[in-house]
Amino acid sequence: MVSSAGRFAELDPLLPPPVPLASGERLRAVTASGTQVSAMLQRYRHGPGDAPLLWSAAEVWQLFPDPETAGTEGFDALLGALRSQVDTEAPGADSACVVNWPSRDAEAIRAFLDHGLVPLSALAVRPAVVPENVETDASIRLAGPDDYPVALALCTATFDYTGLVAHRKREQTAELLGPALRRALGEKATWLAEVDGEVAALAQCDWVESTPGSEAAELLPSGRWGYVNNVVTAPASRGSGIGRALMARAHRELLNQGATGTYLYYNPTNPLSSVFWHRQGYRPLWTSWEAHPAWALR
Structure with a gap:
């Protein structure tokens, strides 16, 4: 056996x-x-x-x-x-x-x-592979606490969309997102892409240690993993390559800081994210x- x-x-x-x-x-x-x-x-x-x-x-x-x-x-x-x-x-x-x-x-x-x-x-999961250079007209920078209103609006919009194609929509989405997003904006692992001074996309990331006995070790190989949490491109900017360029920057930053690899959760039923993440080199490890x-x- x-x-x-x-x-x-x-x-x-x-x-x-x-x-x-x-x-x-x-x-x-x-x-x-x-x-x-x-x-x-x-x-x-x-x-x-x-x-x-x-x-x-x-x-x-x-x-x-x-x-x-x-x-x-x-x-x-x-x-x-x-x-x-x-x-x-x-x-x-x-x-x-x-x-x-x-x-x-x-x-x-x-x-x-x-x-x-x-x-x-x-x-x-995505292995620790240096991403390709992606040309973009967008300006990419670290987000900070002052970006909370626009970041919350973007994240709320993407969760509302997910409510159509996966988990049900919640009326209190912004209230549920707010506390964790505020903390994330103070930890220097969230990037924004701007076009003509307007925020067009956001990538909120974090760090997770998979060590013996930890909760993360039940799902991931041992190591220091970059966690890609909320990633959003404003509807008017989709299809322009801004999302690819933003994630190339985020992946490069996380790998430069010693990431074993990166991981995320996506909805297989989402017609936008399911295509996007596979093209970024991610492949499913666990499915719910x-x-x-x-x-x-x-």
Whole structure:
């Protein structure tokens, strides 16, 4: 039998070794061929002012299959067990069933699709490769605290757009974004592109250390990673190359400061970001599969 670490390594050499889940409810199931499979189930409930509402339903049933789970049959059985559990709890309209799983496991994908899950978010990685030079008429500079109003407007607009193509739109988007954005603007890892004195694009980045035992180590190889958080190009400037030029600058700055690589989350259902990020050298490592509401899980 292949170990859980070996199983993940076979799926994708960039996956870190799986770690045991500390808490949750154990779900068990048996496949049609008699194989026993299991997963941990965790529940989350987010209040009106909680930042995760920007990317999450208010009620979440998240399934963590055991890392050695393999084959469509095993995931099919686990998702059936999850549906049975959800049926006992009467979830509301703002709810979801979620499974975050390595992106390259095609056999698992078959089961996810059969049970009505869709790929709403992907963690994608880019190796530490020096970006090409991109010519642009835009002026690119570090953002600071004084740029908060325009930065908030841009970020709010992109989250509102995401509400059309992925996670639901929230009326309080600006309020939820504000505190983290203020902190980010004071940390010298956000860049703005300006054209004729007007801000046309923003790239808000951060640093994440993936060390043994850390939360990041559950998803990323060890190292100091540049995290590309919010990236926005104003609608009037899309297609002009400003976004490419801005990210070339951001990638170069992060690599010059010792980044192992860079990573981000994007929505596979977003017709703008899904194309843009692949062209920038990113590829999915983990994909979050979701059913909204939770009772939409088949």
